[in-house]
Amino acid sequence: xxxxxxxxxxxxxxxLSSMPAQLDIxxxxxxxxxxxxxxxxxxxxxxxxxxxxxxxxAIMLVQKYKFGLIFMDNELxxxxxxxxxxxxxxxxxxxxxxxxxxxxRDGAVAKQAHNEGFEVVGKPFSLPEIEEIVERxxxxxxxx
Numbered sequence: 001x002x003x004x005x006x007x008x009x010x011x012x013x014x015x016l017s018s019m020p021a022q023l024d025i026x027x028x029x030x031x032x033x034x035x036x037x038x039x040x041x042x043x044x045x046x047x048x049x050x051x052x053x054x055x056x057x058a059i060m061l062v063q064k065y066k067f068g069l070i071f072m073d074n075e076l077x078x079x080x081x082x083x084x085x086x087x088x089x090x091x092x093x094x095x096x097x098x099x100x101x102x103x104x105r106d107g108a109v110a111k112q113a114h115n116e117g118f119e120v121v122g123k124p125f126s127l128p129e130i131e132e133i134v135e136r137x138x139x140x141x142x143x144x
Contacts, residue, residue: 023069059088068096070097072085073101074100081102099133103122
């Protein structure tokens with residue numbers, strides 16, 4: 001009988017280390033149906049999803065947890081998503097990928113968001129578009 005130098009634990013570690021890391025995703029939208037749609041969809045493609053309904057709630061969550069990707073509506077109560085995204089980048093988690101949902105994809109706010117380094121998705125969006133972003137950001141995170 002030959003001696004196998006790897007234990008089951010070693011094989012488990014090798015398998016896990018070869019798998020791409022999953023991004024924990026935060027979805028911020030004051031529209032409950034959008035939050036639920038995105039949470040259900042992203043969960044169905046095996047993603048860990050947390051939801052928030054306000055910018056303040058998003059800030060508290062980002063201070064407490066590490067997210068690999070944030071989807072944020074620009075039209076939030078009290079503050080717009082671009083302001084919250086800027087605060088997150090400047091004060092809490094610089095460089096975390098943030099994708100803003102903006103109704104007028106070609107308007108001034110969208111251009112400002114692009115200039116500040118944020119990705120923009122027009123509203124309404126498609127679920128395949130969201131999945132493509134998640135896959136791309138996962139791949140980028142695994143090459144860093």
